Amino acid sequence: MGVTLYCLVFGRVPFRASNEFELFNVIPRRALELPQVLEATSESGAVRKLPPLDPDLQDLLTRLLDKDFRTRITIDEIKQHPWVIRDLDRPSSWAQETDPAQRPSLNVTSLEVEQAVVPKQRAQKGFRASFRRRISQMQSTATKTKSSLDWLKIW
Secondary structure (H helix, E strand, C coil), X not given: XXXXXXXXXXXXXXXXXXXXXXXXXXXXXXXXXXXXXCEEECCCCCEEECCCCCHHHHHHHHHHCCCCCCCCCCHHHHCCCHHHHCCCCCHHHHHHHCCHHHCXXXXXXXXXXXXXXXXXXXXXXXXXXXXXXXXXXXXXXXCCCHHHHHHHHHC
């Protein structure tokens, strides 16, 4: 969540590297830097200075991107953070309403799983059969000789 919020606020990722391997080395070693000067560029290319970053947002970003999982902000703490609840009419009821534990659990039957998941081999056979039917229809209406369609037997 921290990287996503950082990207939404600053329009770029918090850590950069030339490749993925280097990025995995940069993230745990480089300190998080929040831009101190915020600028916006218009379509015409004009640059204007934005107001400084909200202190509550700065705190939330810093806590979300804490590299130590033991001290990083938790979901429950995020839902109580001043920046998150600032414009909510009823912050406490919002926290309860969005609590997944308050929702009934989802029960999926084995039949639903069977119908939802199609083995790759079965899907390929279905495609091949459908393809063969269409070719047969084409053969019956086409004037081509049988030998010119022999290559389709591989299906």
